[in-house]
Amino acid sequence: MLRLEKVNAFYGHIQALHEVSLEVAEGEIVCLIGANGAGKTTTLMSIMGVVSTPQGKILFEGEDITGRPTPSIVHKGISCVPEGRRIFPQLTVMENLDMGFYPRRDRPAEFEEDLERVFRLFPVLEERKDQLGGTLSGGQQQMLALARGLMARPKLLLLDEPSLGLAPLLVEQVMESIVEINKQGTTVLLVEQNALMALEISHRGYVLETGTITISGESGKLMADAQVRSSYLGT
Amino acid sequence: MAELAIVLQQIVAGLALGSIYGLVALGYNFIFNAVGIVNLAQGDFVMLGGYIYGGTLTLLLGLPFLPALLLTAIAMAIFGIVSQRIVYYPLRDAHPRMVMLSTIALGIFLKNISLIAWGTYPVSVSGLFGQRGLRIAGVSILYQYIFILVCVIILLAIQQYFFKKTTLGKSMRAVAQDRLAAMLMGIDAYKMIAITFAYSSTLAAIGGVLLAPVFMVSQVLANVGLKGFAACVIGGWGDITGAVIGGLVVGLVEVFSASYISSVYKDAIVFAILIGFLIFRPQGILGRATEVSL
């Protein structure tokens, strides 16, 4: 579904990604793990077209989307839940969800249906639908961010550190919902620092080190890999 | 009785002035709500609108009111998009202080280029109502002021509806609050910003058209920008109703302080109140607008 071929990305003069290649097949959860600053977020931002003109090739459903403007990528069916959630603090929960629906605003009839779906997934949002986004708790904001991403009914959902800053119990809850989302038919590319969690729920994984993919494979195998264990799983 | 008439007249004058400031404040507010920046050339945009309407379309080409208003609005909308391209877009990722400086520089340029384009004589046009007005119980009100107040209320309602109910409005607010996140929602942020500038320039155009008959158009007209800014702060940034209420408050403060404290210090008093609000109540009178990180 998504394929990156030898992608290089730059911030100013600094090269952040070196020939990164990876693949996400339909129906999968693929995780991308790595240390802070390894280039995980940059990879996602390159896919989303936020990093200006990356080199290499980014294919989505066989179509080259390298360097396309972000909105058109979103309209193709990729949604991204960015790091730090970045919900709109001055919009209500409903309005935030409304923004998530933006790529499909020409089909207003489906709005209610989608709304119901995300409210089923995150009932707490329905209770607080008229509250301003900024007044939600951290966990609720994360749920809102996920829900907002889902409102676009994406084929592929990119998640950037969804567990960051959440209490362990909430992390579990969020991970469960990611699995649930996947089961409902959304392909997921998950970026996580919490490697154990990520590997547990994903089908395959990639390890990114200073802008280069060093290890890749099925999640179960990665968890067994000695190097991964020592570097990322702390065992 | 005579005293009552005087006080009523003062209130009328304050509300009349206030509705003008409120009108300008709506323009600030719009850009702020959509881009999260303050266009310090907003007053100069009003002046430019006034010149285009009064100097060029009315006096030079002799157009009647409505076509002149429409053409001014269109011209200013285009101008807004162009100036957005020049003063905002190149600085979209720079520190906000650079945007602030660039809008000030744009203001200086506009003031002085208009001096060359339209000359040094103030442009005076009669508008729809000229100097005619109502007289009730010793209180006189120019029709033009009533017209302005009506326009402000209509624009307020439109703006309120637009930002709260329409997808376009909501996505503009989203862009202002978090541009990256908005882009990740598939919102074309830069198109939104261009629309924003176009609309707020149109608001400025309407301001210029409405003000021309009561204040005349000259470079001094651009000074309403600062009062409009004060109105925004007092009403609370980002709050649309607050902007208009802030405008009315500034107008009333100005008239009453000129009447009972000092006519020469009235602007100083408005500034002092503005500073007081900035320091002690940055969320404005209504206190609905949450903290602004400018």
Place this chain on the structure above:
Amino acid sequence: MNNSKLRNTCLVGIFVLLALAEPLITSRFYKFVLALAVINVIMVTGLHVIFGLTGQIFMGMAGFWGIGSYILALATTKMGLGFWPALLLSSLGVGFMGLVLGIPTLRLKGYYLSITTIGFGEITRFILMNWSAVTGGVFGVFNIPRPNFGSFVLTNDVHFYYFSLALAALLAVIASVLEDSKYGTAFKGVRDDELAADAIGIDSTGIKVMAFMTCGLFVGIGAGLYSSLLTYISPEVFTLEESFRFVTMVLVGGIGFLPGAVIGAVVLTFLPEMLRFLQAWYLAIYGLIVLGIVIYQPGGIAGALQGFLERRRLARGEEKQYGTA
């Protein structure tokens, strides 16, 4: 060459050039403009501390300028003070104003701070104009004395120029020492990221107050010299446009680089006089130039210079590589 060494070299170069420039300028008109330019250098050195180092857009320079000018003018003409104590008084007075202005504006950031300082400048002008009992109101203050050394009075513009230049150089040294001190680091910390500065234990509010006060002390001296140079001042000079002109000087020179600000002050004092032939077009073109700099050369003259040096260094480095190969 590190930054402070580059700065010192540039400053020495500029001041030496300024000292040597005077005999080369034959026109007495431009000699006077030169004196004005040096006064502006002093003012901008003050603004550099707030704007260049601490990153706060201070739009109330006209207020500081007006207060300083009036303190010296009134102290000499009404209170009968000599020039020197009056100059000290105007420096301390404006420094105190900086403190007073700084404290309530502690909490303000960005636009709010700038607008507050605009308000401050305008209120100052209204007071200077209308508080006639003290300031003489719109009629201004006459017969302000020139500086004197004993009985030798600097009535000659050229003498005045060298005197101001010496003061400006002294203040530039003080500003440089300040910049290299721990306070300078704190100033820059606040400029680059206020939140981060707070996080590493810099008292960003206290630092901002200090920047305002330092600016006031400097501007007070420049303002005092200004009213002495002109011998007559009146309040309508101290407008918002003038405040913006000073900000522009720093901007054109390059934010955060003192020699840039100094060059900016000199260039922008001479530019309007040299563009006089443009008459009404001058201010429009001026606005355009500022706009161009903000957008296309935000580093100002200093930024262009540093870019040039860097490119040359790179070019030279390559040459060396070839040489050793």
Place this chain on the structure above:
Amino acid sequence: MRRIVGLVLAVALMATCSVYAADPVYIGAMGAITGGSAISGEQASQGLILAEEDINAAGGVLGRPVKIIMEDSRGLPTGGVTAARKLIFQDNVVGIIGCHQSTVVMAIEPLIRQEGVICMAKGSADMITAAGNPWIVRVREYDTLAASAKVRHALDKGYTRFAIFHNTDQFGEGGRQNLIDALARHGLEPVAVEAHNTGDKDFTAQLLNIRRADPEVLIVWTHGDEHALICRQVAQLLPDVQYYGSMAITQWSSIQMAEGTSEGAYTTSPYSYLNPDPDVQAFVKRHQERFGRPPETFTVLYYDSAMMLAEAIRRAGTTDRAKVLEELKKIKGWKGVSGIEYSFDERGEAFNELFICRIENQQPVIIEKVSVN
């Protein structure tokens, strides 16, 4: 191609030079070309353009052409001091005409005295000539003259309750003081005194305060833009009070801006474009053809000043400033295109007469000419 153009240019240049073989005599002028009062600078420069043409058409002075250099003072003392230095040190002018802001004149006064340059001031404040600077003469009505003429005229009409509304700048403050003094000479006091700042747009508060005092006469002392707006608002708020304006309300542009609300107002003015005097009408016609509108007061005052200065240079037979000044001060009964006869007195004042005008049918009609004595 370029060579041909160069050749043509050279020939043209030589042709010009042969007409005026000598260096021109420079006359300086100052006015606000930019800034809030740029309108007066534009008026002044139009007068100077015509004056330069006329002087040179009459053969220049001393066999040399005259070049008038107008510098921008921005209407501010800061701009004024550099502009004056430019004119004196760079252009070596015989004299400076202007500026029309008293505060600018006062700012350059020490320089004028020190360098010995003629200054034909256009500010109206009394202190300009009171400063005792021998190099300053004034070709404009001064505040005392205008104030006492207005007060006397109103008193003759039987009014006794006066209100004053003035600008807070030097012009307005001077006017206020002079009006109060003039009233005091008749044993009167104003019933209300109100002020406004330059650039103000709404005057309701002040006018209502004045209404409380119930005056018969309102004397307004301010500039053109504000005047027009005050006229409009007075028509709303004080319709029954007799309006006395400053010279500005006789200006063609100001009458247009007032949109009929200045009707019936009186003022003192050194000039009205309605003056039937043939000299005035000839000038009005010429100006109208050239610039598309009648000349304003500053236009004729700058014009007259330049003509008188040129005449003084001719009479002195030299550009020596002291000698020219001496001749200038000897000018008596010089008839200007303003319609006034200028005679310099020992203080350096050229004005000792003034018109009382009334706005009738949107025209500044001259009612009478009053003189100082």
